[in-house]
Amino acid sequence: MSFAFGSSNFQSHQENAENGARRAKQIAARNGTKRAALGNITNQVRVQPSRAAKAGQGNDENGITKGKVFGQENQPFTIFVDENVAAQEPSKPVSKPLQSHNVLTSISSLNSRLAPLSTAPICIDDSIESPMVLDTSVEEVEEKEPLSREAIITTVPEYAREIYANLREEELKNRAKSTYMKKQQDITTSMRSILIDWLVEVSEEYKLHRETLFLTVNYIDRFLSQMAVQRGKLQLVGAASMFLAAKYEEIYPPDVGEFAYITDDTYTKKQVLRMESLILKVLSFDVAVPTANWFCDTFLKNCEADEKTRALAMFLLESTLIDSETYLKYLPSVVAAASTCLARCAMGLEPWTAELEECTQYKVGHFLECFRDLYKTYCNMDKCPQQAITDKYKGSKYFEIADFTKYPPPPMCPF
Structure with missing residues (x-):
């Protein structure tokens, strides 16, 4: 079965998408509905759904705001320069040009030392078995359940450890x-x-x-x-x-x-x-970075979590996006491990099993501080001024997991 499609079908699909977006905008304008615009960002709490356009700021054609801030000419973006980082780059060694006659001399001397292929013996010792000889001995092999095609493609079990170790290194860099x-x-x-x-x-x-x-x-x-x-x-x-x-x-x-x-x-x-x-x-074009979402999804698959536990773990994980002061100091894998552990606690499961410890290379002590911060965030989510994440997980798609009347947080921190 081919998954390719012709240019005419692609153009038709693109035109239908553009026409649908255009009709949606016309209907929204005719009905007087507001767009999902943010409006002017201040320290005040955002009142939904009032999202007016910014006022009192003049932009030129390149998007540069005119005016002065702190007595200086207004510059939208300023580069941070760390004082403790040396500005000088290490000097690069100067490579010498390669002489052509040296190359020819080296090749000719190499050819003189090489024996003709036809005169080289194939096998000196007859006792050495040929690597192409098949092993005809029959060995008893334990029957194992074959892996499903989806599991092989998406989880690549042969390279799972190497992939996880590489992503743990990448999260430190980005x-x-x-x-x-x-x-x-x-x-x-x-x-x-x-x-x-x-x-x-x-x-x-x-x-x-x-x-x-x-x-x-x-x-x-x-x-x-x-x-x-x-x-x-x-x-x-x-x-x-x-x-x-x-x-x-x-x-x-x-x-x-x-x-x-x-x-x-x-x-x-x-x-x-x-x-x-x-x-x-x-960002130096480094856009392929491991996120806490990837780590958490992997941990939940390894412990074979049910749908409600998965929904609760993702709700806790997304709640960390709002508070940068608390959670930016933790690695994404640490936040994912704390979210998985707290979700299992809230669902009455064993918090951290030996299988999770083996696949994550984390013990409870490694993410204990993050776990306690996450528990405080969980208990105060209904009081947070930003309620978009809570409203999202109150829907039936996520089993209304953010409804504290149905799924209240644990009465006390487990650790």
Whole structure:
């Protein structure tokens, strides 16, 4: 069965998608419904669904805000320079040009030392068995259940340990600085929480994968770790980061016009594309990074968790995206292990089994501090000003796992 399709079918599919998006916009404009725009980000709590466009800020055609901040000329983005990092690069050795006559001399001398292939003996000792001789002895092999085709393709059990070890190394290289907000002069942790809360709504509106949301937050935090951003451009950073993550993760990512549309046309397509280019340069094009979502999903598969336990673990994991001050200091795999353990505790299961300890290479003591922070977050989720994640997991799709009347958190911390 072929999965390829002709150019005419692809053009027809693309035209239908564009016509559907255009009709949706016309219906929304005719009915007077509001877009999923964030509006002006301040330290105040965002009131839903009021999302007006930014006012009082003049943008030129390149998206540069005019005005002055802190008595200096307004620059939307400023590069952070660490004082303790040496600015000089190590000197590179100068390679000498290769002389052609030396190459010819080396080749000729090598050919003289090589024996002709026809005169080389095939086997000197007759007692040595040929490697092509088949072993005809019959061995009793224990019958094992054959792995399903899906398990072989998606989990690659032969390389599972090597893949996990490699991702544990990669998460150390591609992580944000936990204290980057101290260097930001015009944005705060509260503004970041409002932005992430809005991005959760956007991901639900466009039915994006959970991994796309986690990649988006990773790009935002890593970008803000290296660049000082003004609050008027924070939403642009978030929209461009999700656009980039969707192009990497989704099969059919939303068009760039959709990300300009959800900002209530506060930014143009050109501004989103220019911001995407800037993010890629700052991140050095390292967009394939392991996230806490991948680790948590792997841990849940290894312990064969049921659907409710899986939903609760993912709810706890997404709740860590809002609070950067608490959870950026932990590795993604540590946060995933704490979420899995707390979800099993809340469901009345054994918190951490020997199988989980073996596959994760973590003991409870390795993530105990993160576990206690996560338990506090779990108990206070219904009081959090940002409720997009809680509303998402109150739906029937996730078994209403965020409804504390049905699934209350444990009365006390298990550890």
